[in-house]
C-alpha cells in the first residue's frame with residue numbers, strides 16, 4: 461500500500477509522510493568514500509514500493525546513496541521527504557570541532573545533489589560553547605537561518621531531553637522545533653523523563669527510531685505472547701502490530717530493512733486499527749520492561 465495520503469501534520473502547517481525509511485543503523489558507514497550500491501538499490505526499491513520519507517544524517521555517510529536513489533527512482537523531488545541531521549558528537553564532547561550546522565547542511569546538500577532537505581535535525585544535544593564554539597541556542601539559530609534561506613523546509617532536534625528543548629523554547633526562537641526524533645518503542649516509552657508528553661504539549665512531533673525494539677534487542681520479553689496473539693487476531697505481522705501501536709500513540713515510526721517483503725509490510729499498516737483494549741495491553745505490558753539500544757548514558761552539561 462502506498463503511503464500517499466498518510467501524513468502527520470506539523471505545528472507549522474506542513475505535512476510529513478507517516479513512516480520513515482532509515483539509512484542509519486544497519487546501513488551506517490564511517491566515511492563517504494565508497495558508495496554502498498546495495499543501499500542505493502534497496503532505496504530505489506523502497507521508493508518504488510511507495511516509501512516517500514527517507515531518514516539520513518551526516519554521520520551515516522549515506523548522502524551520496526540517497527541522492528543517487530532519488531535520481532534513479534524517477535520520483536519527483538517534491539514527492540519525497542528527505543531528512544538529514546547535523547552531528548555534534550555522541551555522548552562525549554571530545555569530538556567535533558568541525559563545521560557548524562549551516563556549513564554542514566550545505567556540504568550534505570552537495571552530496572545529496574539536492575537544493576533543500578525537507579527536515580533538518582540537530583542529531584544530539586551534546587553541544588557546548590567550550591566544545592563547539594556555540595551553544596545549543598546558537599546552534600538552533602543556524603537551523604533557523606537554513607529554514608529562512610529555504611535550504612531546510614522544516615527544522616527540529618533529536619535525542620533532546622526536556623531541559624534541552626526548554627533552552628530553545630526559552631530563547632524566544634523565530635522558528636520552534638517541529639520534530640524531536642528519539643528512541644521510542646513499547647519497551648521505551650520515554651527516552652528521558654517526560655519527554656513525550658512535553659514534546660506533544662509544545663507542538664513537537666515525536667519520531668520513533670528503534671520502533672521494532674521488542675522484536676530485535678527486546679526479543680524474549682513480556683510482549684512476546686501479546687504480539688503473537690495480536691498478529692493472529694489482525695492477520696498482520698508482529699512488526700506491523702508494533703508500528704501500528706507507535707502510529708496510534710501519535711508518534712511517527714522510522715524503521716528500516718534490507719528485505720523487500722519487510723519493506724512492503726512497513727507500508728501496509730494503514731488498513732487496520734488496534735482496538736482500545738489491545739492498544740492498552742501493548743502499552744501496559746510494554747511498560748513493565750525497558751530496553752534501550754542507543755545513547756544508553758545521558759549526560760548533562762549544564
Ligand SMILES: NC(=O)C1=CN([C@@H]2O[C@H](COP(=O)(O)OP(=O)(O)OC[C@H]3O[C@@H](n4cnc5c(N)ncnc54)[C@H](OP(=O)(O)O)[C@@H]3O)[C@@H](O)[C@H]2O)C=CC1
Nearest residue numbers: 482483484485515618669670671672673699714715717718
Ligand atoms: N536519531 C538517532 O539518534 C537515531 C536514528 N535512527 C534512525 O532510525 C532508523 C531505524 O532505526 P532501527 O533501530 O533500525 O529501527 P527498527 O527498530 O525498526 O529496527 C529495524 C531492524 O529490525 C529488524 N527487524 C524488523 N522486524 C523484525 C522481526 N520481526 N524480527 C527480527 N528483526 C526484525 C530489521 O531487520 P531486517 O533488515 O533483517 O529486515 C531491521 O534491521 C535508522 O536507520 C536511522 O535512520 C536510529 C538510531 C538512532
Ligand SMILES: O=C1Nc2ccccc2C1=O
Nearest residue numbers: 483484485488517550754
Ligand atoms: O542510526 C543510528 N545509529 C546510531 C548509533 C549511535 C548513535 C547514533 C546513531 C544513529 O542515528
